[in-house]
Amino acid sequence: MSDQQQFGSEDDAPHGVGPWPGGREEWPEGPWYDAELLEHGDRRNVIDRYRYWSMAAIVADLDTKRHAFHVAIENWQHDMNIGSIVRSANAFAADTVHIVGKRRWNKRGAMVTDRYQHVVHHESVAAFIDWARSEEMPVLAIDNVPGCVPIETYELPERCVLLFGQEGPGVSDEAVEVSDAVLEISQFGSTRSINASAAAAVAMHTWVLQHVDFA
Structure with a gap:
């Protein structure tokens, strides 16, 4: 074909x-x-x-120009944001997207970018963390939970995984507990949180600002 x-x-x-x-x-x-x-x-x-x-x-x-960061998304619900996050990962040249949980995910928001983006599956948080540890890859959960650190003040490692949860519940408690850090995106309005795909794009762009030489 x-x-x-x-x-x-x-x-x-x-x-x-x-x-x-x-x-x-x-x-x-x-x-x-x-x-x-x-x-x-x-x-x-x-x-x-x-x-x-x-x-x-x-x-x-x-593959000759992908960046060193990875993106992971927990997939426990039918979340339309997953496709949009994959699309942003392609736009920011993430190395790989990791789907944690259910293998099937809604691809509509990806706008076919998943065909150009490496996407792998992990059956559970434990399996994903085992992979990250084997690669010596820090896992940075993005969520606004007690004890989190503003991403704007955090020095992101060049090699790392940015982990995102589902729209609504956010990153699971299990994933928060095993992450190397939990980062929040600073907000200044009345809403409790921003859309999951928007948060993912902000976090990826934060990595770009810290590690890409625009000169």
Whole structure:
């Protein structure tokens, strides 16, 4: 199955580009290009750099520039935010997204970005923590619970896992207990919490601000 056929509803979106102008004789050369995309157009939600590239080529290129942080999401309920968090992880070039709990998750919010993002599954918090310890990867839970530390004042390790809970209940008590730190995003209004996917994006961008050299 070609990349053009795989993308389903994304191909029907208004964004993207049409067939490569000029016909086959003017197609660009390179192993990363997909012939069907060049012929029929590329309607995928990708940046211009990756227009007409095959999915495998995009993933391979991303693998050369992914950042050192990972993202983990507890999946005990049917939470629509998980897909959005995966999409943000792709946008910020997280190394891997870890789904903790139920294997199945709602992918609608991911907008197909999960096909470019490494996603792995752990059956339980214990299994996830075993993996993190084996990789010497600090686990930083993001939640506003008693004793948490403002993320704005915390020095995030370059190699770490940012752990997020479900919308509403937040990070589970089990996960809080085994995390290396619990961080909160400072708020200044009346609401008790911000949306889980918004919190994830803020936390990832905080890591970017601390570790990416924009010069």
